[in-house]
Amino acid sequence: MRTRKIGHYGVGIDIGSTCAKTVMIDPDGKAVWRDLRPTGWSSVETARAISSDLSKGFGEEVEKHYVATGYGRVSVPFADKCITEISCHAKGAVLLFGEKNLNVIDIGGQDTKLIVVTEGVVSEFLMNDKCSAGTGRFLEVMANTLSMTPAQLCTLAGTGKETQISSLCTVFAESEVINLIGRGTAREDIAWAVVDSIVRKVRTQAGKLRLGKGPLCLTGGLCDFPYVREKLQAAFGREVLTSPDARFAGAFGAAQYALELTR
Amino acid sequence: MADYVKMWENLGMDLESHDLLCQVLPTAVGDVFMTQENRPKAMDFWDLVISEVHGIRPAELIEEQKKGRKVFGTFCVFVPDEVIIAADGIVTGLCGGSQFWVPGGEEVLPKNTCPLIKASVGARLGRTCPFFRIADVYVGETTCDGKKKAYEILGQDVPMYIMDVPQMKRPKDLVKWKEEIADFAAKVEEITGNTLSVEKLKDAIRIVNEKRKAMKRVYDARKSEILPISGRDALLMTQISFFDDPERCAKMCNRLADELEQRIRDGVSVVPAGTRRILLTGTPLAVPNWKLHNIIETSGAVVVCEEMCTGTRYFENLVDGSAETLDELYMALSERYMKNNCACFTPNPGRIEDIIRLAKEYKADGVIDCSLKFCGLYDIEKRSVAEALKAEGIPVLSLETDYEDSDAGQLRTRIEAFVEMLNES
Ligand code: SF4
Numbered sequence: 001m002r003t004r005k006i007g008h009y010g011v012g013i014d015i016g017s018t019c020a021k022t023v024m025i026d027p028d029g030k031a032v033w034r035d036l037r038p039t040g041w042s043s044v045e046t047a048r049a050i051s052s053d054l055s056k057g058f059g060e061e062v063e064k065h066y067v068a069t070g071y072g073r074v075s076v077p078f079a080d081k082c083i084t085e086i087s088c089h090a091k092g093a094v095l096l097f098g099e100k101n102l103n104v105i106d107i108g109g110q111d112t113k114l115i116v117v118t119e120g121v122v123s124e125f126l127m128n129d130k131c132s133a134g135t136g137r138f139l140e141v142m143a144n145t146l147s148m149t150p151a152q153l154c155t156l157a158g159t160g161k162e163t164q165i166s167s168l169c170t171v172f173a174e175s176e177v178i179n180l181i182g183r184g185t186a187r188e189d190i191a192w193a194v195v196d197s198i199v200r201k202v203r204t205q206a207g208k209l210r211l212g213k214g215p216l217c218l219t220g221g222l223c224d225f226p227y228v229r230e231k232l233q234a235a236f237g238r239e240v241l242t243s244p245d246a247r248f249a250g251a252f253g254a255a256q257y258a259l260e261l262t263r
Numbered sequence: 264m265a266d267y268v269k270m271w272e273n274l275g276m277d278l279e280s281h282d283l284l285c286q287v288l289p290t291a292v293g294d295v296f297m298t299q300e301n302r303p304k305a306m307d308f309w310d311l312v313i314s315e316v317h318g319i320r321p322a323e324l325i326e327e328q329k330k331g332r333k334v335f336g337t338f339c340v341f342v343p344d345e346v347i348i349a350a351d352g353i354v355t356g357l358c359g360g361s362q363f364w365v366p367g368g369e370e371v372l373p374k375n376t377c378p379l380i381k382a383s384v385g386a387r388l389g390r391t392c393p394f395f396r397i398a399d400v401y402v403g404e405t406t407c408d409g410k411k412k413a414y415e416i417l418g419q420d421v422p423m424y425i426m427d428v429p430q431m432k433r434p435k436d437l438v439k440w441k442e443e444i445a446d447f448a449a450k451v452e453e454i455t456g457n458t459l460s461v462e463k464l465k466d467a468i469r470i471v472n473e474k475r476k477a478m479k480r481v482y483d484a485r486k487s488e489i490l491p492i493s494g495r496d497a498l499l500m501t502q503i504s505f506f507d508d509p510e511r512c513a514k515m516c517n518r519l520a521d522e523l524e525q526r527i528r529d530g531v532s533v534v535p536a537g538t539r540r541i542l543l544t545g546t547p548l549a550v551p552n553w554k555l556h557n558i559i560e561t562s563g564a565v566v567v568c569e570e571m572c573t574g575t576r577y578f579e580n581l582v583d584g585s586a587e588t589l590d591e592l593y594m595a596l597s598e599r600y601m602k603n604n605c606a607c608f609t610p611n612p613g614r615i616e617d618i619i620r621l622a623k624e625y626k627a628d629g630v631i632d633c634s635l636k637f638c639g640l641y642d643i644e645k646r647s648v649a650e651a652l653k654a655e656g657i658p659v660l661s662l663e664t665d666y667e668d669s670d671a672g673q674l675r676t677r678i679e680a681f682v683e684m685l686n687e688s
């Protein structure tokens with residue numbers, strides 16, 4: 001067994017609407033444990049399961065501090081503190097991208113967040129409203145209609161050609177997609193239109209705040225799809241950074257907060 | 264609780280449905296108000312009024328009606344109470360602030376109408392609010408499109424008088440509003456059967472000014488670093504003041520202000536030092552709408568001021584009652600009322616100036632600008648409000664909500680994140 005740093009460890013648990021992400025960092029801020037699982041029907045159960053799995057690898061010998069975030073943050077009974085996903089994503093992005101000034105785009109399961117970070121702290125943010133346009137939920141519904149997984153849709157979209165879904169509302173857009181299918185439009189073209197719709201919606205929302213000078217950073221579940229990143233880049237006219245750990249951004253931020261609790 | 268069932272029955276209310284409303288209100292009051300610690304003792308008056316909100320004051324109004332007095336129901340702070348009071352009439356606010364009434368409103372109004380309008384119409388047509396039953400006449404006004412058209416619907420069920428509020432603030436608009444007030448005065452004389460005199464109008468101006476001064480004293484106490492009262496309690500005071508007798512209202516507000524000023528001297532604050540102070544601006548919060556205050560004040564912050572009609576706009580600026588003719592007094596009223604910076608005016612720079620001034624006076628750490636869903640006026644104005652505040656270096660959070668509880672979680676996340684942001688900066 002490798003030697004472990006003595007001291008405080010920070011555990012960040014990000015209970016999102018679809019996935020629960022957990023990261024544990026050691027006293028130096030290095031990630032030593034990552035976990036991704038479906039949130040399932042009970043956030044409390046999921047949180048308990050995460051903690052028991054974590055304890056199997058890291059027992060009493062490491063002193064763990066917990067910060068919970070995400071929409072299910074209040075359902076983590078053993079959390080030392082709850083902090084919103086806005087603050088956690090911002091902090092996580094600062095850690096992951098090594099920039100103090102940046103703009104976070106997080107396309108989550110139920111909502112999309114835009115966060116402007118200035119000198120390491122949130123200076124402005126926006127969350128989309130009750131509507132699911134421009135969120136992972138929208139993508140999921142459309143993928144379902146096309147009998148694909150969201151991942152397949154995002155990959156296929158890259159090979160499609162320009163096609164329009166004019167409505168941003170999930171319900172109406174779904175009928176439009178069904179119409180396109182009926183007309184025999186190629187699947188990749190419809191996939192193109194779906195991704196285009198999400199990107200346009202995010203771009204429109206961003207018009208409501210003043211983006212800061214730093215780079216745009218894509219966090220959340222869509223960070224794994226180069227095509228989505230490309231489209232965002234084109235829509236915003238600037239570089240979009242992402243990283244394989246970006247879907248853990250909220251959990252990283254929470255873990256860092258947990259570590260800071262000990263200071 | 265005294266037995267008001269007979270009274271409600273005589274008012275032609277739908278008792279069964281009203282029972283349901285009576286069941287939810289006490290829980291709401293308990294959750295929002297009684298969970299607070301260290302409340303000012305003088306809040307006992309408003310606690311009592313709200314606990315029997317459909318009993319105590321309605322019973323008083325009915326007693327006065329028996330003596331021949333008339334009750335005027337109003338929906339907007341543009342309607343000059345002074346004119347009604349001078350003719351020995353009684354004013355009562357009528358805005359609906361509960362989701363309970365919204366479905367009733369939706370039966371006759373498009374879904375995309377603001378909840379305040381839907382609830383107000385629902386409260387009347389559903390016959391579940393005694394105030395809406397008691398009022399002899401409703402006084403509407405041409406502020407927003409939704410209200411204008413809703414008044415046409417209400418007008419089929421109850422006598423309705425509409426005042427034409429100017430949409431701009433040029434000198435000729437002040438004259439126009441003065442003329443509207445004069446016309447309204449004639450109508451009030453007709454309805455009450457009483458003639459207005461200079462003396463009576465001056466007296467009414469004095470009464471309402473005293474009420475404004477008393478409310479301002481309470482609000483002034485909220486400017487202190489030692490915060491003697493929560494936003495929730497202050498809001499309740501303001502909301503009830505729309506329904507109460509103006510002289511008793513002034514007395515009770517002064518009594519509360521006495522206690523608050525003493526608390527400041529004694530260093531008694533309702534929140535720990537360093538709690539983030541929020542100025543709330545936007546659409547009015549009609550009773551029993553306490554949703555935002557409740558979320559903000561259970562998210563580590565506190566509301567120190569409301570720049571809205573259920574807030575500073577209700578009591579700021581006094582009427583100059585020194586003139587000696589009715590015509591001049593009407594002009595003095597017009598001048599005071601036209602200082603209200605409702606979003607129905609264009610352009611409306613005064614509101615932004617007010618928000619910035621109040622944010623400084625009340626030492627707010629941040630501003631939350633919240634409008635009711637489907638209120639285009641306030642929603643569109645958010646952008647210029649946000650830009651002006653950012654230019655001043657004052658953090659701002661823009662929100663939209665309705666009377667439902669379903670968005671409480673999303674609102675809480677935004678508000679907590681805003682408070683975290685204020686704490687870190
Ligand atoms: S917000 Fe405008 S319309 Fe509503 S009460 Fe105030 S002044 Fe009247």
Ligand code: SF4
Binds near residue numbers: 635
């Ligand atoms: S909130 Fe807006 S839409 Fe609703 S009554 Fe007031 S001004 Fe009209």
